[in-house]
Amino acid sequence: MTLHREGYKSIAIAALLFGALNLSLFWFLGASMMWLCTLVLVISLVLLLLVISFFRIPSRKLTISNNQIIAPADGKVVVIEETVDPEYFKDKRLQVSIFMSPLNVHVNRNPLSGDVVYNQYHKGKYLVAWHPKSSTENERHSVVIRKGNTEVLVKQIAGALAKRIVNYLEVGQKVEQGNELGFIKFGSRVDLLLPIGTKVNVSMNQNVQGGVTVIATL
Secondary structure, three states: EEOOOHHHHHHHHHHHHHHHHHHHHHHHHOOOOOOHHHHHHHHHHHHHHHHHHHOOOOOOOOOOOOEEOOOOOOOEEEEEEEOOOOOOOOEEEEEEEEEEEOOOOOEOOOOOOEEEEEEEEEEEEOOOOOOOHHHHOOOOEEEEEEEOOEEEEEEEEEOOOOOOOOOOOOOOEEEEOOOOOEEEOOEEEEEEEEEEOOEEEEOOOOEEOOOEEEEEOO
């Protein structure tokens, strides 16, 4: 397991706060209130470990397949339904949404290989990620990857806790399935908009792994 580069600054700040807080408490209160110092040490250590875990990248054997769409994120499948996309396609698409909790791995991966033909950031609200309007009203970053005659829209969506979306792709770029697409701090949701008629290989409430689980077959 390694740590993602997006976490270096956050982990450093968390570690400095952890050290400053506990050194101060033990210096000023260690003699009279050791129980309080110990309690704060344990709680702050757990919080520090949680921050570190947000940026972990576990070792995995990624799934590479020419005719399959792979999960772009870790999390739980919360939406499988037909919807009308007002942003890019302007018609009906099959939407599959993955909710990322703060405990999930937060790196996002390309669900297929192809050419980036659309890349757009949208400012917005911070509704909870499972809210029906989060796909269209929350802060989000949309990219479309084209492979042959197939186009897939990947939408990174911020939530109540996620305050920063990072996207590494550019229009005209050729991308490989499984490579990093971006990162969301600290979790939230990723939507896939697929062609109508695409065979879905996952079910509602199923836990999936980014870069590993097959979401759909073209």
